[in-house]
Amino acid sequence: LTMEQKVLFKVHMPKSVDKPLLEVLHSGFIGQGKKVDEFEEKLGQYFGNKKVLTLNSGTSGLHLALRLANVGHGDEVITTAMTCTATNMPILAAGAKIVWADVNPITGLIDPQAIEEKITSKTKAIMMVHFGGIPCDIDAINAIAKKYNLKTIEDGAHAIGAEYKSLKIGNHSDFIMFSLQAIKHFTTVDGGLLLCKDQSDYERGKLLRWYGIDRDEKRKEFRCEEDIVEYGYKYHMNDINATIGIEQLKYIDEIVSKHIDNQEYYDRTLQNIKGIAVIKKPNVSKSSSWLYTLHVDKRDLFITWMNDQGIMTSRVHERNDKHTLFSDSQCELPGLDKFNATQVSIPVGWWISNSDREYIVEKIVEFSKKFL
Numbered sequence: 001l002t003m004e005q006k007v008l009f010k011v012h013m014p015k016s017v018d019k020p021l022l023e024v025l026h027s028g029f030i031g032q033g034k035k036v037d038e039f040e041e042k043l044g045q046y047f048g049n050k051k052v053l054t055l056n057s058g059t060s061g062l063h064l065a066l067r068l069a070n071v072g073h074g075d076e077v078i079t080t081a082m083t084c085t086a087t088n089m090p091i092l093a094a095g096a097k098i099v100w101a102d103v104n105p106i107t108g109l110i111d112p113q114a115i116e117e118k119i120t121s122k123t124k125a126i127m128m129v130h131f132g133g134i135p136c137d138i139d140a141i142n143a144i145a146k147k148y149n150l151k152t153i154e155d156g157a158h159a160i161g162a163e164y165k166s167l168k169i170g171n172h173s174d175f176i177m178f179s180l181q182a183i184k185h186f187t188t189v190d191g192g193l194l195l196c197k198d199q200s201d202y203e204r205g206k207l208l209r210w211y212g213i214d215r216d217e218k219r220k221e222f223r224c225e226e227d228i229v230e231y232g233y234k235y236h237m238n239d240i241n242a243t244i245g246i247e248q249l250k251y252i253d254e255i256v257s258k259h260i261d262n263q264e265y266y267d268r269t270l271q272n273i274k275g276i277a278v279i280k281k282p283n284v285s286k287s288s289s290w291l292y293t294l295h296v297d298k299r300d301l302f303i304t305w306m307n308d309q310g311i312m313t314s315r316v317h318e319r320n321d322k323h324t325l326f327s328d329s330q331c332e333l334p335g336l337d338k339f340n341a342t343q344v345s346i347p348v349g350w351w352i353s354n355s356d357r358e359y360i361v362e363k364i365v366e367f368s369k370k371f372l
Contacts, residue, residue: 006311006360008291009183010351012255017247024243032210035239039246046249047170049195051202053209054237054245058157058179058192062127063090064208064235065175065194068201069151071096071124078118079127080110081321082336087129087155088320096124098329100321105338107131107279108293112140114335119144125151130159130169132291132345133259134281138164138172145174153177160185161256162288169288170195180241185255185290186248188241208232256288258350262357263289266348269361270294275372276364277342291316292348294364297372299342305371306346309363316345 024035036054044050055061071077073095079088081100091098102114108131115126126145128136138154145152154169156162157179162169170176178184180191196202207214212232213225237245270278275297281287296302299315306313319340320326321333346360 004310006347006352006356008312008314008316008345008347008349010349011182012186012248012251012350013244014247014251016250017244020243020247021240024239027239030240031238032215032236033239035242035246036237039237039242039249042246042249043193046252047168047195049171049197051196051199053194053196053202053205054242055192055194055209055235056237056241057190057235058155058177058181059086059090060209060233060235061177061179061192061194062087062153062155063093064205064233065153065177066090066094066096066125067208068175068196068205069125069153071151074122075124076120076122077125077127078115078123080129080131081319081326081333082108082110082131082317082339083129083155083320084157084317085320085323086157087127088326091127092325097122098326099123100329100331100333102333102335103339105335106277106295107134107282108336108339108343109134109136110141111335112137112144115141116144119148119150123148123150125153127153127155128173129155129157130162130288132293133158133162133288134279135159135162135164135169135285135287137282142173151175157181157184158290159288161252163286165284171197173197174201180245185259185288186245186252188237188245188248191237191241191245209235255350259289259348260287262348262352263287263292265357266292266346266361270364273365273368275368289348291345293343293345295342296344297342299344301371302367303344305367306363311347311360311363313344313346315340315343 040052043052075096077091078099152173154173154176159169176195178193180188212228277295
């Protein structure tokens with residue numbers, strides 16, 4: 001990579017974090033404490049949902065959500081193969097079987113009709129992924145879940161700041177996970193969030209993220225816990241990550257709006273180009289535009305050619321059903337076959353300037369004329 005290359009991902013880390021971070025580092029307390037509490041309070045205000053659990057990763061959030069949904073050995077979870085493997089590995093960690101539902105061949109989002117076709121007596125939960133930041137058809141999926149008494153989990157790793165029916169993602173389903181990993185819209189170096197709809201799930205999640213121990217309980221003796229009812233994990237966030245998160249949250253609206261502005265520019269300027277198809281966004285939602293995905297004829301040639309022009313492009317995620325560890329779930333997925341044959345993402349992030357995006361469009365048009 002050269003410094004001039006138009007990259008797909010970049011870490012956002014403001015200088016303003018330096019002072020508060022150093023203060024916490026040298027404060028004598030760096031575990032889960034007051035900064036985590038403050039971060040969760042501010043996140044609750046941002047999402048409009050106070051039932052926020054900060055965690056050490058988004059993957060931990062999905063595993064915790066499955067546990068809270070009481071998913072275990074012998075159960076089935078319906079999910080999508082068009083995602084990061086981090087979406088689906090927690091299902092195996094929970095001891096459950098993955099059942100693939102097909103995706104919309106244009107958006108790559110899980111298809112509600114395909115979900116209903118895969119439901120059996122063993123189905124316990126549905127996992128939906130807001131790929132690239134475009135929200136799934138949440139209402140249709142939750143209606144199916146309600147009909148069959150299933151839990152729904154949203155993987156919102158790409159979707160912080162996205163909206164569905166004028167409400168921020170984080171308010172619609174039983175569980176919603178967000179990733180605060182390095183290259184997401186904003187990062188806490190590493191970290192994740194799990195938002196819950198039900199208060200009892202939230203209270204149980206608070207215990208399970210820290211070994212099942214009630215941290216708020218009045219104790220007779222320092223560090224000696226009272227009775228622990230069920231086993232938990234070491235999934236909590238610490239005050240160092242939370243301090244970074246508190247500062248990053250000040251910039252989130254600016255970051256997401258820049259992603260969206262670049263997305264809207266591409267939506268306007270990439271119409272009617274031979275061999276290039278723009279994904280139409282659903283009217284009921286607003287994408288956070290973490291990725292900007294196109295369908296391109298001769299996609300693999302496009303990736304090579306754009307790289308030669310100093311523009312990074314990528315499929316970003318390999319379809320999960322091709323991996324050996326998921327071989328037990330193999331099935332026909334024609335919608336995914338079609339989506340995956342031509343999908344590719346171009347740089348859309350907050351670091352892409354007006355001149356950058358003009359250059360990117362210019363080179364896409366040039367590719368179309370030259371090769372398509």
